[in-house]
Amino acid sequence: MESEKQKGAPLPTIRRLPSYLRVLRRMQEQGREFISSTQMAEELKLEAIQIRKDLAVTGVEGKCRVGYQVPDLIDAIESFLGWDNLTDAFLVGAGSLGTALIGYQGFEHRGLNIVAAFDTDPYKIGRVIHGKDVFPLDKLPDLARRMHIHMAVITTPAAAAQAVADLLVSADIRAIWNFAPTKIHVPESVVVQNEDLSAGLAVLSVRLAEVLNRSESLEQEA
Amino acid sequence: MESEKQKGAPLPTIRRLPSYLRVLRRMQEQGREFISSTQMAEELKLEAIQIRKDLAVTGVEGKCRVGYQVPDLIDAIESFLGWDNLTDAFLVGAGSLGTALIGYQGFEHRGLNIVAAFDTDPYKIGRVIHGKDVFPLDKLPDLARRMHIHMAVITTPAAAAQAVADLLVSADIRAIWNFAPTKIHVPESVVVQNEDLSAGLAVLSVRLAEVLNRSESLEQEA
DNA sequence: TAGATTGTTAATCGATTAACAATC
DNA sequence: TAGATTGTTAATCGATTAACAATC
Structure with missing residues (x-):
């Protein structure tokens, strides 16, 4: 059943679906009919295999050599998220x-x-x-x-x-x-x-400290 | 070195640190001197062991039977996150x-x-x-x-x-x-x-659909 | 002492990534 | 056909959880 499938979807997958939707909608505006996991991966700086795994939860199947049909995928993700109804x-x-x-x-x-x-x-x-x-x-x-x-x-x-x-x-x-x-x-x-x-600010703070430290030690080496 | 320690801290840990800080600050306002991982776990609905693991990245050590010293822990987390300076x-x-x-x-x-x-x-x-x-x-x-x-x-x-x-x-x-x-x-x-x-809205949408489905099927059973 | 707690080491769990057969 | 792509199955990786010794 669909509800079981949804229940089983990993949380990180669910969290990534909206970003796929954004890319897909932009593609649709540009009149693109198909998009491959490779192209989406490039756009979102993710791994293609991860995107294919994620998209599998929606039930849509891609076509070899061309990828996924843009409108189909949009509908499938919206329906999976329940975003087809307000x-x-x-x-x-x-x-x-x-x-x-x-x-x-x-x-x-x-x-x-x-x-x-x-x-x-x-x-x-x-x-x-x-x-x-x-x-x-x-x-x-x-x-x-x-x-x-x-x-x-x-x-x-x-x-x-x-x-x-x-x-x-x-x-x-x-x-x-x-x-x-x-x-x-x-x-x-x-x-x-x-x-x-x-939480996000904490991650940013720690990583900023890292890059600043890194560039400082580079300066010292120079 | 500290910078290495920070680099090595798991991302989920870093993301949870601010919530610990909030609890600790509230404790401090109440004049509490010590807090145990068990108490924080209750407050935040997390596992005590996870909190101890997380707090370990800051370098503070708790005391057996009483837990962690509130002001120490606040300082340590703030310093770890770089939040001690604006x-x-x-x-x-x-x-x-x-x-x-x-x-x-x-x-x-x-x-x-x-x-x-x-x-x-x-x-x-x-x-x-x-x-x-x-x-x-x-x-x-x-x-x-x-x-x-x-x-x-x-x-x-x-x-x-x-x-x-x-x-x-x-x-x-x-x-x-x-x-x-x-x-x-x-x-x-x-x-x-x-x-x-x-991303957060997606998670909420999917989980809302789950609980609504669940209560619907309960109604049907009844 | 007894009991609550910490912190380490090991086991489990789940997600990501890799390998690869199937497809068009 | 050759080559790009999907989707499955297995391997890896990393985080969480469990077990338990040490401490006061």
């Missing part, structure tokens, strides 16, 4: 990051539709951000049920995140995309994706 | 995401100091965002050299990112934190950290 979502925390995410056009092509924002700040409540209303947080459970929303984005400060998560769980939200810099605890039936920006 | 950085692309990052207070505790922003949009140039000037992009190379900046954040649209990266490389920038949803190509001597938000 999922409505609420956003909690209408600060600067929340505002940025509400305004991000790209989510339309990534299956996400932020329909409203919530905050506790009286100054923000009632405002309209990028066309979306900001409601008081305590209206969320009622609205979530009436609008059949089961996805939410948290862009609050860390201190507020757990209480917000609890409220979301009580409102039958099933998936939380958490940008607050803290780990939130939820029941097993709810999925959380923690987006920890400082 | 690195000045430029930000390119003063859109909504750029604005959010400029305003994010947390970078002060993560070794990053965004000192100025750059854009090509005449409407944005000359404005001040969260206290930081927005300069025309073509002034960047000159300013980077005069201010000895070697880190930059890209928050432009995908279409502009590669040209911006080329400009940054020509301005002797050595580390790039790229939020534009595209892979940028730079020489080996420059490090790039791509922050691909859609």
Whole structure:
């Protein structure tokens, strides 16, 4: 079954699929009909064999000598990710990051539709951000049920995140995309994706120190 | 030597260190002197043994029966990540995401100091965002050299990112934190950290489909 | 002492990479 | 056909986890 296949897909594979989708969409705009794993590998600085392995989870088969049919592959990846249908979502925390995410056009092509924002700040409540209303947080459970929303984005400060998560769980939200810099605890039936920006910054910091050290020692040698 | 140790640290370990730091700082605020790997594991829903392995890269040693000394560990992680000194950085692309990052207070505790922003949009140039000037992009190379900046954040649209990266490389920038949803190509001597938000969204989408399927089949059984 | 904890060494697990047959 | 490409099967690599001795 398809659902089993999806469940079995390695996490790193799932994380790479959106980058394949970006390349494919660019190819489609250019009117390209086929693309090989070799060409995608070049573009993304990955190994061709890794791309073929990844694409295998979608079920599409490439053609020898020509590669994969671009529109087929786009459809297959979108369907695998569930991005062929928009999922409505609420956003909690209408600060600067929340505002940025509400305004991000790209989510339309990534299956996400932020329909409203919530905050506790009286100054923000009632405002309209990028066309979306900001409601008081305590209206969320009622609205979530009436609008059949089961996805939410948290862009609050860390201190507020757990209480917000609890409220979301009580409102039958099933998936939380958490940008607050803290780990939130939820029941097993709810999925959380923690987006920890400082993890990436940590990697960058360590690698910058490495290249700076390297060029310093080169200077000393010279 | 320390630099060798850092080079050898596994990437997943480096990515987890900031979350340890957050827990430790909260402990310090509460006046806690020691914390064990077991306690941190509970907090972060990780395995204690993994935390001990991770912390080993910083060189700190825990004490049997009590765990790690909180202030020591904070210092060690900060120093390992190079977060004990602020690195000045430029930000390119003063859109909504750029604005959010400029305003994010947390970078002060993560070794990053965004000192100025750059854009090509005449409407944005000359404005001040969260206290930081927005300069025309073509002034960047000159300013980077005069201010000895070697880190930059890209928050432009995908279409502009590669040209911006080329400009940054020509301005002797050595580390790039790229939020534009595209892979940028730079020489080996420059490090790039791509922050691909859609990767996280992909994982969330697939896992949401799984839990929804699961609850559906439970309903059918009932 | 007993028991909680650390840190090392070894085993397991999972992802990436390599080798290669099959295909057009 | 020759050659480029896919996709399978096996090997390698690296990270996580388990087992356990050492410590206080």
